[in-house]
Amino acid sequence: MTGKKVIITGVPGVGKTSVITESIRRLEEEGVPYQSINFGTFMFEVAQKENIVKDRDEMRKLDKNSQKRLQQLASQAIARIDGNIIIDTHASVKTPVGFLAGLPEWVLKELKPDLIILVETDSDQILKRRLSDTSRIRDIEGYQDIQDHQDFNRAVAASYAMLTGCTVRYIKNPDFLLEKAVEEMVQVLR
């Protein structure tokens, strides 16, 4: 298919969505349209269409093999879409029993991304942003937990680069400098 396939990741609280939304708006203005797909939502829609699940709740209860097949189906469907695509997902997910690769081999082999972006910032800033965000209930994580998560994301992204040949880019989104993060992302996606 023509167009770039860009995967954008970042730990909860890093402000990934703000950077994506504003970057897409600017790129649109510049005549470089990107379609944004949330991988989780897209997978759920595929699951409904294929009659694998009826609601979100059933998604969480899928056994490992069904989940794997579903990830593969969703990846194949995304790979068939024409034009520039941003795939909004996680480099890794922190579960109660450890880190899970957001983009395991069977997803990467189908998606064939051109670029994986890690939106990052100082783990202490992320900690404070999470503490101030009273709208969401999150598990309590300390500075070191967030740091470990960001470090794991870098490590796993390196293995994604080895497998797919995609480039891996870190984009910082520090406090008060969203503007700079957006500029950098626009430059990379242009």
Place this chain on the structure above:
Amino acid sequence: MTGKKVIITGVPGVGKTSVITESIRRLEEEGVPYQSINFGTFMFEVAQKENIVKDRDEMRKLDKNSQKRLQQLASQAIARIDGNIIIDTHASVKTPVGFLAGLPEWVLKELKPDLIILVETDSDQILKRRLSDTSRIRDIEGYQDIQDHQDFNRAVAASYAMLTGCTVRYIKNPDFLLEKAVEEMVQVLR
């Protein structure tokens, strides 16, 4: 096969065996039995059964391809075992010429682990534990060597997660807090 396949790793001196032994004892009490397999020992037994070697000494002299085939045979045999299994091995082995992945692709593809646990602690604590342990002769390693080894383990474990879809969990085993390490492991394995 039914049951969980959990790989437990950690650099020499981190106290991996103590954590495993005590965790298995508690899980047994709780009615969640785990069988523990030492990957090296298991591989040696397979090699004897297949008439590939007669003793441990011959194991070390095997050429690269025989070793690879043996790792594969052992992994297939473990994959056929029913029930919950702990595989006691190394995320990476430090050899005189560098780090060797303890779980290369051909092992992972057969084992299909659900979870890889990295038992870790502060590299300085590991250094002191090694210096106090006069029962074993080990190569002298400094703080930075141990830190590099633990860091390599985290990096290589991330690539294991990408290839297999397993979760990766760090469990700390600091001085005086074995009890806490065991509790955490029991919670993850339950």
Place this chain on the structure above:
Amino acid sequence: MTGKKVIITGVPGVGKTSVITESIRRLEEEGVPYQSINFGTFMFEVAQKENIVKDRDEMRKLDKNSQKRLQQLASQAIARIDGNIIIDTHASVKTPVGFLAGLPEWVLKELKPDLIILVETDSDQILKRRLSDTSRIRDIEGYQDIQDHQDFNRAVAASYAMLTGCTVRYIKNPDFLLEKAVEEMVQVLR
């Protein structure tokens, strides 16, 4: 093929070439000959021979698939060479849009390296070496950029170890101690 296949990597300014040249000279003296191949140059020669490109300029303009095919052809040709080989390349390349794996899966599967060496030193030393080297025009990078690049190299090298079973060795090349770096490399390559 017989002989060792050793990949030697390092960020620009780390002094990789000095260490390689002097190590090969000593190994030659000791009767352990190594042939050194620059991966980029070798790939260009293959591209010329196969009539894929006429000059270096065309190399940079190749589309992704042609580049991939070329990398594969070059790797296959290197794999057919007899004797000990040093492959001089990069663990990762820093491009304007991010890090690119120097040794993606399709290269590793053909090359089947025995060993990957990362020549490293303190990022501040690399920074100063680059600033003093007025003979080359390089993009300006700060301490953190160089540190991120060296860290990415370690992470991606771990994934190379997982895929190929090769060992990964860090060799330090600090200021005033080239001699020590060479000694260490000779010991590993002997």
